[in-house]
Amino acid sequence: MVSTHFADQLMQAIQAKNAPVCVGIDPVYDRLPADIAEQKDMNDATDSASAIDAILEFSRRVIRIVSPLVPAVKINSAFFERYYSEGVEAYYDLVQEAAELDLLVIGDVKRADIGSSSAPYARAHLANPAFANLDDLVAPDAVTVNPYFGFDALRPFVDVCREEAKGIFALVRTSNESSMEVQGLTLEGGMTVSDRVATLVNQWAGDDGLIGSSGYSCIGAVVSPHDRDETIKLRALMPNCILLVPGYGAQGRTAEDIAPCFKDDGTGALINASRSVLYAYENMEYIERFASEWDRCVEQACKDLIADVRRVVNP
Amino acid sequence: MVSTHFADQLMQAIQAKNAPVCVGIDPVYDRLPADIAEQKDMNDATDSASAIDAILEFSRRVIRIVSPLVPAVKINSAFFERYYSEGVEAYYDLVQEAAELDLLVIGDVKRADIGSSSAPYARAHLANPAFANLDDLVAPDAVTVNPYFGFDALRPFVDVCREEAKGIFALVRTSNESSMEVQGLTLEGGMTVSDRVATLVNQWAGDDGLIGSSGYSCIGAVVSPHDRDETIKLRALMPNCILLVPGYGAQGRTAEDIAPCFKDDGTGALINASRSVLYAYENMEYIERFASEWDRCVEQACKDLIADVRRVVNP
Numbered sequence: 134m135v136s137t138h139f140a141d142q143l144m145q146a147i148q149a150k151n152a153p154v155c156v157g158i159d160p161v162y163d164r165l166p167a168d169i170a171e172q173k174d175m176n177d178a179t180d181s182a183s184a185i186d187a188i189l190e191f192s193r194r195v196i197r198i199v200s201p202l203v204p205a206v207k208i209n210s211a212f213f214e215r216y217y218s219e220g221v222e223a224y225y226d227l228v229q230e231a232a233e234l235d236l237l238v239i240g241d242v243k244r245a246d247i248g249s250s251s252a253p254y255a256r257a258h259l260a261n262p263a264f265a266n267l268d269d270l271v272a273p274d275a276v277t278v279n280p281y282f283g284f285d286a287l288r289p290f291v292d293v294c295r296e297e298a299k300g301i302f303a304l305v306r307t308s309n310e311s312s313m314e315v316q317g318l319t320l321e322g323g324m325t326v327s328d329r330v331a332t333l334v335n336q337w338a339g340d341d342g343l344i345g346s347s348g349y350s351c352i353g354a355v356v357s358p359h360d361r362d363e364t365i366k367l368r369a370l371m372p373n374c375i376l377l378v379p380g381y382g383a384q385g386r387t388a389e390d391i392a393p394c395f396k397d398d399g400t401g402a403l404i405n406a407s408r409s410v411l412y413a414y415e416n417m418e419y420i421e422r423f424a425s426e427w428d429r430c431v432e433q434a435c436k437d438l439i440a441d442v443r444r445v446v447n448p
Numbered sequence: 449m450v451s452t453h454f455a456d457q458l459m460q461a462i463q464a465k466n467a468p469v470c471v472g473i474d475p476v477y478d479r480l481p482a483d484i485a486e487q488k489d490m491n492d493a494t495d496s497a498s499a500i501d502a503i504l505e506f507s508r509r510v511i512r513i514v515s516p517l518v519p520a521v522k523i524n525s526a527f528f529e530r531y532y533s534e535g536v537e538a539y540y541d542l543v544q545e546a547a548e549l550d551l552l553v554i555g556d557v558k559r560a561d562i563g564s565s566s567a568p569y570a571r572a573h574l575a576n577p578a579f580a581n582l583d584d585l586v587a588p589d590a591v592t593v594n595p596y597f598g599f600d601a602l603r604p605f606v607d608v609c610r611e612e613a614k615g616i617f618a619l620v621r622t623s624n625e626s627s628m629e630v631q632g633l634t635l636e637g638g639m640t641v642s643d644r645v646a647t648l649v650n651q652w653a654g655d656d657g658l659i660g661s662s663g664y665s666c667i668g669a670v671v672s673p674h675d676r677d678e679t680i681k682l683r684a685l686m687p688n689c690i691l692l693v694p695g696y697g698a699q700g701r702t703a704e705d706i707a708p709c710f711k712d713d714g715t716g717a718l719i720n721a722s723r724s725v726l727y728a729y730e731n732m733e734y735i736e737r738f739a740s741e742w743d744r745c746v747e748q749a750c751k752d753l754i755a756d757v758r759r760v761v762n763p
Contacts, residue, residue, distance in 0.1 A: 179578075179581075217540060217582065241565075248624060252526075253527050266496055282624055283629030312598050314599060316596065321636055329630075
């Protein structure tokens with residue numbers, strides 16, 4: 134039976150791979166493995182077509198490596214937009230390739246605008262294309278969205294979630310150093326802004342028809358674990374939501390930090406690692422084992438990540 | 449003398465046109481004038497290439513009409529992204545055309561991410577292209593950014609502002625109905641979130657070297673006037689900032705509402721109108737005067753907007 138709800142699909146895929154883990158695709162030309170950057174037609178960083186060809190080739194190979202291991206990839210649009218229209222074309226090519234590998238795809242676009250402008254963003258980034266000439270184009274299964282506008286900015290995305298079994302992850306608590314400047318402000322009554330946004334997101338997530346048979350809504354939340362007590366609190370404030378958890382690895386969060394993102398039954402979080410997997414071939418630990426075989430470094434880093442996460446989810 | 453500071457350029461352009469007014473380009477295929485939508489190769493809404501050709505043609509003609517009248521246009525990326533890579537190509541074509549008409553161009557992209565991902569967004573959307581093969585590509589003079597992440601998400605954009613005399617407008621108070629859900633939350637001490645964000649944005653704007661000879665920073669703020677007292681307060685909280693003011697016209701704000709966005713000397717705000725100008729040919733007032741001459745409707749609506757704004761700025 135094909136599931137018709139994003140959260141159910143994601144929960145099933147996590148279970149099938151026994152890995153609540155997502156690999157983030159944030160490719161930077163200057164860090165590509167030599168055997169890709171040095172290929173003919175891909176060796177000119179000053180030529181955008183050459184650079185994006187190399188980035189796309191690398192990203193494709195990474196998702197092929199990780200596709201047997203993880204249920205989902207998160208593709209960060211910024212690193213593709215950086216190459217203008219050709220980069221955007223490559224982004225959608227990569228979404229399509231990931232979908233063909235039966236990966237769930239999270240488009241990390243962090244969009245939001247007033248409703249009338251969020252609607253075209255939702256069509257562009259989440260809805261299945263409505264144009265006859267683009268019938269092979271595939272949109273992501275879910276996207277990240279920014280809550281600063283309030284709910285009406287997210288409504289066009291939620292409409293697509295309902296119509297096409299898609300999902301969104303609203304930013305609640307982000308992983309960057311300055312995140313407390315706005316998210317950490319204390320409200321009357323003692324909650325922080327991010328606590329209050331968590332409460333709102335959980336309300337939105339609980340709206341009629343949005344919760345699937347897994348008990349989770351197609352509206353999830355981005356929560357980076359900073360302080361253990363805060364993470365426990367945010368998990369408790371959003372029982373309806375799957376948490377997409379950035380910050381593991383290159384950004385310094387450990388498996389112990391991410392443990393409280395899960396409910397007691399071991400569900401409810403998808404741990405994302407981007408740079409620590411993507412650039413594992415820069416890490417001495419893997420270089421010593423696999424030398425210049427960058428693909429084996431990536432594969433091993435992904436396996437190690439999964440093992441690390443499993444350790445805290447099913448202790 | 450060519451100015452080397454975005455706010456100075458904008459202030460000079462406002463003065464030269466005697467119009468603190470910006471036209472927003474939010475083009476929707478279904479609302480295009482018949483003589484464009486019915487042109488050969490542009491008459492198929494189910495074909496994305498046909499639809500984006502028509503949208504680009506319409507947008508080009510609008511900016512040619514308004515270019516003698518206003519200092520700036522704001523191009524909303526959402527309406528172009530909706531057509532995938534071809535739409536993004538059209539967006540940059542339009543930025544280029546506007547720049548050639550000596551308009552300042554605000555790319556309404558509302559981006560932000562953690563710093564390492566905001567950097568490619570800043571390169572894509574604000575910096576002059578660094579690729580030899582794209583030497584005719586032009587980036588906007590300024591972009592809109594989302595403050596939910598705090599300052600480190602904006603820093604890569606601010607770096608470009610410093611290096612290339614560009615600008616940003618940080619969302620403070622948006623025009624949509626739900627905006628109070630987050631922006632209107634009351635903090636300990638009585639300020640709202642948007643008041644506090646305004647204070648932060650003004651601090652960021654006052655950083656060393658960011659304020660031009662006009663007295664304004666290259667960091668501005670998006671402030672939609674809701675309540676008169678609130679608008680007065682936000683103007684006072686951000687003396688360093690030019691306010692980009694949405695909501696006029698189609699979104700219901702009047703000239704009286706926007707008056708408090710200006711300082712007493714009549715400077716410090718750029719009033720944006722999008723749909724009320726863009727789709728003036730749907731408005732009976734203009735249809736009665738100009739029948740199906742849609743370009744004359746747009747021109748007159750732009751002139752009326754300017755006259756209306758002048759009335760409250762120089763009473």
